[in-house]
Amino acid sequence: MKTLAKVAVVAGCAALAWTAGSGVSQAATAQxxxxxxxxxxxxxxxxTDLNFGRFMSGASGGTVVVSTGNAQSVTGGVTTTGVLGSTAAAAEFTIAGEAASTYAVTFPAQTNLVNGGNxxxxxxxxxAITSGGSLGTFAGGDETLAVGATLTVGAxxxxxxxxxxxxxxxxYN
Incomplete structure (x- = not known):
């Protein structure tokens, strides 16, 4: 009986300690x-579309470059035709975004022009930005983005x- 009484006293103390502890908490809040x-x-x-203009391919091939300023230049065995109406032109895009925000322009690594199986x-x-702000930062309002490229011409x-x-x-960056 003494053992049973001791167990009852210990259990009662544990219940009392749990009850007393559960009502006491320290909550902290912040906003x-x-x-x-x-x-x-x-x-x-x-x-505006990108136009490489008119040119002739030679025995060694080469390149045609159109600058953002609409200038055509050739290398290797490629020659210009000098024909009127064959003016090369950079592509132009109207872009806009949040003023003073920076941006990046991306392209595919390369793409193809095709004519049948060729x-x-x-x-x-x-x-280049040809009006508005500077390349990579919006000035606010419409800006003109000019895009030039290099065309590889086969022999x-x-x-x-x-x-x-x-x-x-x-x-946006």
Missing amino acids: ANTSATVVLPVTISKA SMTIGSFTT NQASGTYSGTIDVAVN
């Missing part, structure tokens, strides 16, 4: 201010009109 900023979405629309590769894209490239597309992406 944080919250905010959100909505910015203008980046927009881009094509104004193709040429476009790569080495160049960019004795088949004559004809080649066509394709380039994908230009503008994203």
